Amino acid sequence: MLIQDKLTWDANVEKNLALMSTLGIDCVSLELPDGPRANPALDLSTPEACNAFFKKARALVAAHHMDLRTVLATSGFAEVKRGITGRDEKIAFLQNVLRAMGAAGIPIMAYNFKLIVSKYLRSAPTPGRGLSTYISFDYQDYLKNPAPALEPPLSEAQMLENLAYFLKAVIPVAEQSGVRLALHPDDPPVPRGTPPLAGAAHIVSTFDDYHRIFDLVPSRSNGMLFCQGCVTEMQGVDVYDAIRHMGEIDKIVMVHFRNVRGEFPRFQETFVDNGDVDMLRAMEAYRDVGFKGPFSLDHSPLFAGSEVANQAFVVGYMRALIQAVYR
Ligand SMILES: [Mn+2]
DSSP: OOEEEEEESSHHHHHHHHHHHTTTTTTEEEEEOOOOOOOTTTTSHHHHHHHHHHHHHHHHHHHHTTTEEEEEEEEEOOOHHHHHHTHHHHHHHHHHHHHHHHHTTOEEEEOOOSSGGGSSOOOOOOOOOOEEOOEEEEHHHHHHHHOOSSSOOOOOHHHHHHHHHHHHHHHHHHHHHHHHHEEEESSSSSOOOOOOOSSSSOOOOSSHHHHHHHHSSTTTEEEEEEHHHHHHSSSSOOOOHHHHHHHHHTTTEEEEOOOEEEETTEEEEEEEESSOOHHHHHHHHHHHTTTTOOOOOOOOOOTTTTTHHHHHHHHHHHHHHHHHHHH
């Protein structure tokens, strides 16, 4: 039952790995830059460079007694999502990364298919427990101060066509490489019939959407990143049923284990222990469908020092649930 947290390949990589290992984190998801990174140098420009980097990165994580299990292709790649010039180069790059992940023994690539970073699709934070504030969404408040709309706008049909083009190119390579893709839901998930929040249609917002996407390229490598926060925010979805359903059809590749209060059109991202989700019941549902992890940390409330405090708090909370449930 693996607990996973995110790592950026930057000057603090060794220090952060040592802290993660100390907290009892089992495995690491590594952020994949969409472009060169200078500090420290990160060269992924050729298949050989990709192979060398992911082998080196996995060995470094292993030296800290953890496993590099996931690559996060979750920011950037706008050419692919918009279907514009440059997408074939970006897809070829991701194909190289997938092959290198296979060669290094890294089994998961997480991604999303949204064009606006979720922090821009929010209303003002709301007061939380103690000193904290909660990242929040209130649709009516959002409409008073929305994110600038993308130009040109992207229809549902265009977004779906762009996703199909991407999946047809990368899923066969993922299969050959022994890698599963994990698609994160739209954040927030926007119900059918609601206009796009910022010009681009939302095509990963419901379970019908997920089934349509799985049908585009049927494969075990075409999977879901089960963000428990975003799933709970889907209107009318029972999160425990959702875990059972997606688990029974073997589509949960990885989980974002977090809690929220409310659902679209109004929700807050709470601490793990004080949202609407009964986290023990959720953990039991993952166990019942045979899910073994990784359970990843995700968004947390904001307060001074929150980064490390939340990391320790959530890891301890998850470890206790895992020890109670997976016996
Ligand atoms: Mn998430």
